[in-house]
Amino acid sequence: MGESAAAAKLSRPSRASLAFDPGEVRQQFPIFRAPRPKPLAYLDSAATSQKPDPVLEAMARYYAEYNANIHRGIYDIAERATAAYEDARRRVAHLVGASSPREIVFTRNSTEALNLVAHAWGRRFLEVGDAIVLTEMEHHSNLVPWQLLAQEKQVELRFIPVTGSGELALETLPELLADGRAKLVSVVHISNVLGTVNPIAEIARTVHAAGALLAVDASQSVPHCPVDVKQLDCDFMAFTSHKMLGPTGIGALYGRRRLLEAMPPFLGGGEMIREVKLTESKWNDLPWKFEAGTMPIAEAIGLGAAVDYLEGLGMAEVFAHDRALAGYAMERLAEVPDLVMLGPPADRRGGVVAFTLGEIHPHDVATVLDDEGVCIRAGHHCAMPLHAKLGVPASARASFHCYSLEEEVDTLVRGLHRARKVFAR
Amino acid sequence: MSGMEDLYRENILDHYKHPRNRGTLEHPDVSYEDANPLCGDKIRMDFNIRDGKIEAVRFSGSGCSISQAAASMLCETIEGKPLDEVKKLSRDDVLEMLGIELGPVRLKCGLLALKTLKAGVYGLPQWPGEEDEGEVEQARATDFSGTQPANGRREGHR
Numbered sequence: 018m019g020e021s022a023a024a025a026k027l028s029r030p031s032r033a034s035l036a037f038d039p040g041e042v043r044q045q046f047p048i049f050r051a052p053r054p055k056p057l058a059y060l061d062s063a064a065t066s067q068k069p070d071p072v073l074e075a076m077a078r079y080y081a082e083y084n085a086n087i088h089r090g091i092y093d094i095a096e097r098a099t100a101a102y103e104d105a106r107r108r109v110a111h112l113v114g115a116s117s118p119r120e121i122v123f124t125r126n127s128t129e130a131l132n133l134v135a136h137a138w139g140r141r142f143l144e145v146g147d148a149i150v151l152t153e154m155e156h157h158s159n160l161v162p163w164q165l166l167a168q169e170k171q172v173e174l175r176f177i178p179v180t181g182s183g184e185l186a187l188e189t190l191p192e193l194l195a196d197g198r199a200k201l202v203s204v205v206h207i208s209n210v211l212g213t214v215n216p217i218a219e220i221a222r223t224v225h226a227a228g229a230l231l232a233v234d235a236s237q238s239v240p241h242c243p244v245d246v247k248q249l250d251c252d253f254m255a256f257t258s259h260k261m262l263g264p265t266g267i268g269a270l271y272g273r274r275r276l277l278e279a280m281p282p283f284l285g286g287g288e289m290i291r292e293v294k295l296t297e298s299k300w301n302d303l304p305w306k307f308e309a310g311t312m313p314i315a316e317a318i319g320l321g322a323a324v325d326y327l328e329g330l331g332m333a334e335v336f337a338h339d340r341a342l343a344g345y346a347m348e349r350l351a352e353v354p355d356l357v358m359l360g361p362p363a364d365r366r367g368g369v370v371a372f373t374l375g376e377i378h379p380h381d382v383a384t385v386l387d388d389e390g391v392c393i394r395a396g397h398h399c400a401m402p403l404h405a406k407l408g409v410p411a412s413a414r415a416s417f418h419c420y421s422l423e424e425e426v427d428t429l430v431r432g433l434h435r436a437r438k439v440f441a442r
Numbered sequence: 443m444s445g446m447e448d449l450y451r452e453n454i455l456d457h458y459k460h461p462r463n464r465g466t467l468e469h470p471d472v473s474y475e476d477a478n479p480l481c482g483d484k485i486r487m488d489f490n491i492r493d494g495k496i497e498a499v500r501f502s503g504s505g506c507s508i509s510q511a512a513a514s515m516l517c518e519t520i521e522g523k524p525l526d527e528v529k530k531l532s533r534d535d536v537l538e539m540l541g542i543e544l545g546p547v548r549l550k551c552g553l554l555a556l557k558t559l560k561a562g563v564y565g566l567p568q569w570p571g572e573e574d575e576g577e578v579e580q581a582r583a584t585d586f587s588g589t590q591p592a593n594g595r596r597e598g599h600r
Contacts (some may be wrong), residue, residue, distance in 0.1 A: 318555065378483075380551065
């Protein structure tokens with residue numbers, strides 16, 4: 018399913034269409050089976066997701082049964098390790114609709130994937146006076162790499178503004194591209210703070226019409242909803258394993274093959290070379306040209322298992338679940354006095370709800386909630402410019418995944434009432 | 443019970459809800475502002491200094507209960523005190539005033555007022571080193587062999 022179908026789903030969040038029982042799903046996550054004084058209400062999946070048994074088992078099996086380095090050994094377990102690692106890449110390529118596994122480069126995380134584009138593409142192809150267009154709702158990972166590049170290359174940064182309802186003012190984009198100096202636009206797919214789902218395919222049409230490239234930070238979309246790079250028509254896309262039920266330490270960059278082919282390597286070292294002489298080398302083929310040194314093999318295998326698990330649930334079903342829960346949370350949170358929610362209405366967002374609670378600092382809110390077993394994020398969620406734009410120093414954020422339950426939202430709301438009592442002045 | 447009763451002891455809530463020395467001075471001899479950008483905690487301190495003593499101190503700013511209560515407690519403690527004495531105030535003194543243990547994130551909230559005070563009165567560019575020692579202690583207190591992290595208890599409170 019591509020963006021148009023996802024957009025159709027956006028119109029009406031409903032719990033009725035659920036194809037899986039989140040209570041049953043939850044039982045496959047050891048962290049929820051561990052005995053605790055209070056049941057864990059984990060509402061911080063936008064920061065990192067929990068990990069199901071099949072992911073942990075796949076990683077343990079690699080270490081216990083066929084731990085060996087990849088692409089080198091010619092013995093049985095090394096070949097098994099190589100096959101498992103490359104199989105994980107094929108699964109990831111299939112998940113996001115890449116034309117070939119060669120278009121999937123494993124990285125450490127989304128941040129590294131975006132840095133890879135900034136270094137390998139930006140340094141080679143940008144010239145003094147060029148521009149890069151970003152938005153005001155970016156995570157720091159899609160701001161800071163471009164700031165570093167802009168300083169180095171004397172490139173201008175331009176920004177699509179965020180409206181009062183927490184959406185992109187896309188009518189400004191043609192203007193930002195009009196002088197032809199913008200060579201790249203890099204945009205978040207789903208905001209990690211507001212939950213806003215940005216219309217990537219529509220943005221891609223405008224960007225490509227102006228002759229620029231489009232990079233997408235898909236950190237909050239690939240883990241939660243159907244994403245197809247062909248339908249989005251993006252040129253680069255970054256995402257990370259640990260937000261999609263997989264381990265930390267691995268992420269991926271999708272890039273159009275002809276772009277990746279034209280780019281010089283990112284890091285130099287073993288594995289990324291075909292032939293090394295003392296003073297020069299020839300680069301390896303895609304995607305290994307960008308994978309220097311021994312990669313996180315167990316983590317790649319774990320990511321492959323996570324992709325299997327998510328596809329087993331169905332990405333459209335996961336998204337329907339997350340969005341229905343966000344809708345339920347917004348209804349329940351509206352009952353709490355002094356609570357102000359950030360971002361668009363439920364029918365235009367993913368499974369993320371950020372809010373402020375009167376004058377109570379989000380850290381204090383989070384501490385009271387922690388005492389109730391509720392885990393939420395408090396702070397600026399690595400989006401300081403967005404918080405500045407919204408005029409709040411920090412916010413609290415609840416976010417969901419396939420194992421999240423309405424009962425957890427109920428516990429959250431009880432905790433918020435308690436926080437109001439504790440800090441009533 | 444764990445957690446909240448410890449973290450929000452009555453004295454902290456009292457200082458948070460009824461801050462002492464809150465406000466600004468009309469003609470401060472020294473004024474200094476600092477922030478924890480990660481949490482959005484902000485504290486400004488105004489000082490009047492006479493004959494080697496802190497004649498008056500006021501704080502303003504915004505932030506979480508820990509940062510604001512610590513500022514209130516610290517101001518209450520130092521007003522009227524000789525600078526020599528104020529100079530000796532340490533991170534442990536502030537933690538003792540708060541009377542609670544703080545994890546690594548909230549520790550920065552708890553110590554912002556002290557950092558502001560020291561930088562303001564002594565022009566120290568930053569709080570020297572002690573914070574890092576706490577983080578090392580915290581790392582040692584994590585038991586990687588079990589499933590439950592051990593409590594990062596801080597010892598050596600004076």
